[in-house]
Amino acid sequence: MQSKSTALIIGFLPTLLTIVPAMSSEHSRPPQTDGLMLWYQQPAEKWVEALPVGNGRLGAMVYGGIHQEKIQLNEESVWAGPPVPKAPDGAKEALPEIRTLLFEGKHAEAERLLMERFIGTRISPRSHQTLGDLTLDFALPQESATAYRRELNIDTAIAATTFTLSGVRYSRDVFSSPVDNVLVVVLRGDKPGSLTLKVTLNRHADFETTALDNTTLQMSGQVSQKGQHKGVRYLARLNVRLTGGKSIIDNNSLSIEKADEVILFLAAATDYNAADPSSPRTDDLAERCRKEIAVAAQKTPAQLRQDHVQRHQELFRRCQLWLGDSPQDKKPTDVRLEELKKGASDPGLFVLYFQYGRYLLIGSSRPGCLPANLQGIWNDSLEAPWNADYHTNINIQMNYWPAEVTNLSECHEPFFDYIDAYVPAGRKTAQTVYGCRGFVGHVEGDVWHWTDPAGHPQWAMWPMGLTWCTAHYMERYRFTGDMNFLNDRAWPILKEAALFNLDFLVPDPKTGKLVAGPSNSPENSFVSPGGGYASVDMGPSMSQQIIWENFTNVLEAAQRLGINDEFTRRVAEAMNNLALPRIASDGRLMEWSREYPEAEPGHRHLSHLYGLHPGFQYTDVKSPDYVKAVRKSIDYRLAHGGGHTGWSRAWIINFWARLGEPQKAWENLVALLQKSTLSNLFDNHPPFQIDGNFGGTAGIAEMLLQSHAEQIHLLPALPAEWGNGRVTGLCARGGFVADMEWKNGKLTDATLYSRRGNPCVIRYGDQILRTDTTQGQRIRITYADNKLKGSDTFFRLTH
Numbered sequence: 001m002q003s004k005s006t007a008l009i010i011g012f013l014p015t016l017l018t019i020v021p022a023m024s025s026e027h028s029r030p031p032q033t034d035g036l037m038l039w040y041q042q043p044a045e046k047w048v049e050a051l052p053v054g055n056g057r058l059g060a061m062v063y064g065g066i067h068q069e070k071i072q073l074n075e076e077s078v079w080a081g082p083p084v085p086k087a088p089d090g091a092k093e094a095l096p097e098i099r100t101l102l103f104e105g106k107h108a109e110a111e112r113l114l115m116e117r118f119i120g121t122r123i124s125p126r127s128h129q130t131l132g133d134l135t136l137d138f139a140l141p142q143e144s145a146t147a148y149r150r151e152l153n154i155d156t157a158i159a160a161t162t163f164t165l166s167g168v169r170y171s172r173d174v175f176s177s178p179v180d181n182v183l184v185v186v187l188r189g190d191k192p193g194s195l196t197l198k199v200t201l202n203r204h205a206d207f208e209t210t211a212l213d214n215t216t217l218q219m220s221g222q223v224s225q226k227g228q229h230k231g232v233r234y235l236a237r238l239n240v241r242l243t244g245g246k247s248i249i250d251n252n253s254l255s256i257e258k259a260d261e262v263i264l265f266l267a268a269a270t271d272y273n274a275a276d277p278s279s280p281r282t283d284d285l286a287e288r289c290r291k292e293i294a295v296a297a298q299k300t301p302a303q304l305r306q307d308h309v310q311r312h313q314e315l316f317r318r319c320q321l322w323l324g325d326s327p328q329d330k331k332p333t334d335v336r337l338e339e340l341k342k343g344a345s346d347p348g349l350f351v352l353y354f355q356y357g358r359y360l361l362i363g364s365s366r367p368g369c370l371p372a373n374l375q376g377i378w379n380d381s382l383e384a385p386w387n388a389d390y391h392t393n394i395n396i397q398m399n400y401w402p403a404e405v406t407n408l409s410e411c412h413e414p415f416f417d418y419i420d421a422y423v424p425a426g427r428k429t430a431q432t433v434y435g436c437r438g439f440v441g442h443v444e445g446d447v448w449h450w451t452d453p454a455g456h457p458q459w460a461m462w463p464m465g466l467t468w469c470t471a472h473y474m475e476r477y478r479f480t481g482d483m484n485f486l487n488d489r490a491w492p493i494l495k496e497a498a499l500f501n502l503d504f505l506v507p508d509p510k511t512g513k514l515v516a517g518p519s520n521s522p523e524n525s526f527v528s529p530g531g532g533y534a535s536v537d538m539g540p541s542m543s544q545q546i547i548w549e550n551f552t553n554v555l556e557a558a559q560r561l562g563i564n565d566e567f568t569r570r571v572a573e574a575m576n577n578l579a580l581p582r583i584a585s586d587g588r589l590m591e592w593s594r595e596y597p598e599a600e601p602g603h604r605h606l607s608h609l610y611g612l613h614p615g616f617q618y619t620d621v622k623s624p625d626y627v628k629a630v631r632k633s634i635d636y637r638l639a640h641g642g643g644h645t646g647w648s649r650a651w652i653i654n655f656w657a658r659l660g661e662p663q664k665a666w667e668n669l670v671a672l673l674q675k676s677t678l679s680n681l682f683d684n685h686p687p688f689q690i691d692g693n694f695g696g697t698a699g700i701a702e703m704l705l706q707s708h709a710e711q712i713h714l715l716p717a718l719p720a721e722w723g724n725g726r727v728t729g730l731c732a733r734g735g736f737v738a739d740m741e742w743k744n745g746k747l748t749d750a751t752l753y754s755r756r757g758n759p760c761v762i763r764y765g766d767q768i769l770r771t772d773t774t775q776g777q778r779i780r781i782t783y784a785d786n787k788l789k790g791s792d793t794f795f796r797l798t799h
Helices: 004-012 091-103 107-117 285-297 301-316 333-341 347-364 395-399 401-405 409-420 423-434 465-480 483-504 541-561 566-576 624-639 646-658 662-675 691-704
Strands: 017-020 037-040 051-054 058-062 068-075 132-138 146-153 158-165 168-176 183-189 195-202 208-213 216-222 233-243 246-250 253-259 261-270 320-322 712-714 725-732 736-743 746-754 760-764 767-771 778-784
Touching: 037 333, 037 347, 051 146, 051 158, 051 168, 051 347, 058 168, 058 261, 068 183, 068 233, 068 261, 091 107, 091 423, 132 183, 158 301, 168 301, 183 195, 183 301, 195 208, 195 216, 195 233, 195 261, 208 246, 208 253, 216 285, 233 246, 233 253, 233 285, 253 261, 261 285, 301 347, 320 347, 333 347, 333 662, 347 401, 347 662, 347 691, 395 401, 395 465, 395 646, 395 691, 401 409, 401 465, 401 691, 401 725, 409 465, 409 483, 423 483, 465 483, 465 541, 483 541, 483 566, 541 566, 624 646, 646 662, 646 691, 662 691, 691 725, 712 736, 712 746, 746 760
Parallel strands: 712 760
Antiparallel strands: 017 778, 037 146, 051 058, 058 068, 068 132, 132 195, 146 158, 158 168, 168 183, 183 261, 195 253, 208 216, 216 233, 233 261, 246 253, 320 725, 725 736, 736 746, 746 778, 760 767
């Protein structure tokens, strides 16, 4: 209930500010359903043209063929196995000499010693792999189909193919149900007995397919890499349910004759044990799959579909975006993409791209699953690019940039589970390789949770990856305000990282300041004073920024939890003596501890800008000189060809949004779709790599709402091309959900829903409103006469 004084003030200023009492739901607008379709007028010819479905664990790529339908299958844990890389014995004894050489500028000697005594040998390929292919060969007239349409409705998470052939209208629906944990394929023709086909399960290697009865196929095997690196045992089971017609065994396939309707249920399982990967599960894989199919098969097709759609929309419909009407909305997606490359205006395509990123995260990362890898869960290869693993020098982190802000917090859970599982191995590596407490990992990782450095120093000598990952735990707390999460999950992992960093830091002999090393600036290199290229340094900027953030997070968490002990005092002391990145003589932010010439001025990584994004070290208010240096660094990197990979371009969008540069953010968003997006809207590194999709979605959110600088900043980087629009369901730190509407480039209406009852600072342009809130309260703000206006009883207006 509103107080009497509140009601009086609202009555006096009805058009300026409204405080609405607590409501049961966060959003009041009807769900958006238009413009959420990828569609095409021809089947996919290549895997990167097929359409993805997934339930977090079980995925598929649907080609939409007419006479032959190919559905490529994935299960998240189909991985080749150990051995995993190991660092040389006695690695930590080499550290003092390596550091001394680096401090003396003898980089070649230091890197030679790293290779000989510190870094292990990379073992590759040892990849995540395809589960196999479900192939449907139809007995259809050899003639051209008409009225063909292949689509993916991301609001329902159903891929559909429809066409007419010889007077029969055919439809095929495919979805991966998060409720029933099975892939469902529904085949129909609008005339009785129109479905005759052969059903086959196969794989490129390591498989055996058997027809168990007239309606059941089973494929099983043990994953390997050409007979080596034996990994998980897997099993896929397919069951056919018919209306009309019959099904018979045809060698190791099933032949279906003259059915009216066919429903295929596919379940898959492996013996991977996430709790202890070294000890495989011992339950019966066949029985596990049989039970899942038996439960699903009790439902009607309508029930299967309804349950699936409802569960998907519980997550997907939380956040909605509209950027104006566009005539392009009625065109096929590949046509729209090609016309965008030629300069067409298509605001709806950016809405589709934004929501597609959310769709992909829902489809590849649900609670209880493994996290999204370099390809989400979609992979058609036995030797995927970069093994489709988990890289911690930006890729896995970027996968989860949109999780909190676009209202998919639950999808973040697999990331936390995965990082938690690194603690035992990470502690061992910290102790045996570095002589440090806490935990550490390096750039590459997979489901076997190995943590030793392996490969070439330019990428392998990266001990900051897991520390970076721990920042996500603090971000989860900031967005949700969940004190149980802070105490039970965030604090322990933040402390693990900080313990390592406290022991890893050493004084720079020239300055006495604490620096981290040996460490690279991910995958980049410089020209060493001693000649040649080098990639390892003492105190590269990104390492220093990540440690600064880790220490800041630890101290903030400790304050929230009421912890003040010797550990927190040591963190505070180290924080005060931590070397900070410096500004070079040309005004750019230095990437390394010294002003070394760059070997590749247009390098794809912009690691030294971490403090701007995803970090929060550099803001206009707190560090304007650093922000200016960051801006110069981006301009220089782009002028020399930077941003040429999909994920790199996505990161640049986020940078420009943080810098309040809407047109530059927009230009790079357009470039992401024009240069680095495949026809099915997958990100193209090249090759396909899913982090660019997630980074692009996060970048759009960053253009519309920011909250990293202790303010809820409304429309901080709104480009002129998005003059009219609205967004609902974006989340802000402090436990707020924001809805906004704007016209002619100006905010007209905004609503904040307070999940936690925290105070907030609201910014639009150069104006600021401050208010306290109560849990469940909805605050409506209007903008008129170029001012945010409010009652002094609730807000203090400053300029």
